[in-house]
Amino acid sequence: MARACTLIIALLCLSGCNAQQSTLSVFGADARDIRHIAIVLTVGAVVILAITTMLYIRAVRAPEHSLDHHQGMRMILWVGAIGPTLILTALLLYALPAMRPRPASAADLVIRVEGEQFWWRVAYRPPSEATPLLSANEIRLPVGRTVLFELGATDVIHSFWIPGLAGKMDMIPGRTNRLVVKAEKPGRYRGVCAEFCGLSHALMAFDVIAMEPAAFDTWMADARAIGPIPAVATPGRALFDAQGCGACHGVRGTPHAGTIGPDLSRFGERRTLGAGILPPTIDNIATFIRAPQASKPGVRMPAYPQLSQEEARAIAHYLKGMR
Amino acid sequence: MKDRRPHWSERLKVTLWTLIVPPTIWAGHFLFSYLWAAVSCAKAGAFATFPTLFVVGTVLALILIALSGWIAWNQGRIPGASPPHEDATDIDRQRFLAKSTLLLACLSFVGVLFTSLPVIFLRDCL
Known part of the structure; x- marks a missing residue:
């Protein structure tokens, strides 16, 4: 009996093994x-x-x-x-x-990340560019290059931790902490908040994508080059405009420039929904829009119960189409 | 038996007050290190290239701890009955206090070294 219990506990522990979020599965120096x-x-x-x-x-x-x-x-x-x-x-x-901190120079890519209840505001600042590239809940890194993270917070203390890349660093409101990293292996990984920050602390994660430098440069250039998106009258876009989603969410190439919530530019290429917690399927996005509290307790986004599931799905289709 | 004039370190009397000298120096050095690092980082934005004040403070602390350890060592060697020194006599009390002071001095010496090693390796205000 005791042996069976030990075996079951050992097997349960093994279920924690994964390649995306583990200090044993490393991709950084x-x-x-x-x-x-x-x-x-x-x-x-x-x-x-x-x-x-x-x-x-x-x-x-x-x-x-x-x-x-x-x-x-x-x-x-x-x-x-x-x-x-x-x-x-x-x-x-x-x-x-x-x-000893890794040395960084002015020629390195700076990524400012701010922790908010319960998501991550991301701004890429390459040395040659004046305006930052905004994103959220996803961080892309060029392999083999030094990257400087500037970490802050807007509400409570969070902690920025990509276990496969480097150690943790606190994100403290009113203060900027620096973390210099170097990714060594391309792949898809995961980071989390490592400081209890509220109801959905455990649901505050993000995707990390380490890319070959050339692929990263191309991605960055493409993301920056988004021109005005033609105002094609789709039901999803009309609903997005009418419901005032753009008051909080910015979308490059549209008049929406809200900065209260996560930036939704190129949302279609994100690998997760709701800061690393759900697969971004049409149904998941629609359900999240109608009742964010259900999958993320304490979230600041208001619920939209007045939308039917079909209307919410139309917005989801519009968001998924942004690449 | 020929009378021997006691060495000055033996004439000092080990008491409970002298017992806490080494850990007190350790605590003082610890506090000083944190203050020094905080002030250096706040004023200069970085540790000084050659942290003279820190080195002087550390060396001073180590010398004082070593000195109190050496005095305790000498006092613990005052001739008397064989161990264990556990009787309620002056000489046993003194040996006990001297040995305790010596052990505390060793611990404090290592403590001060461990406190100062990071400065040599980390020259950053993270």
């Missing part, structure tokens, strides 16, 4: 250092545990007075004081360099 430290510490802890267990068993089994007072004191001095001090000093010297 800093996360690689952190994983190395974690492995060294774990192996070291197991070795120390084995040695102390062995000493303990020997001590219990040894006949009385097999060590005299002087020998006993010497053993305490070496195994209990000098040994641990040397080990801790070595670990400190080994781990400290990993805390």
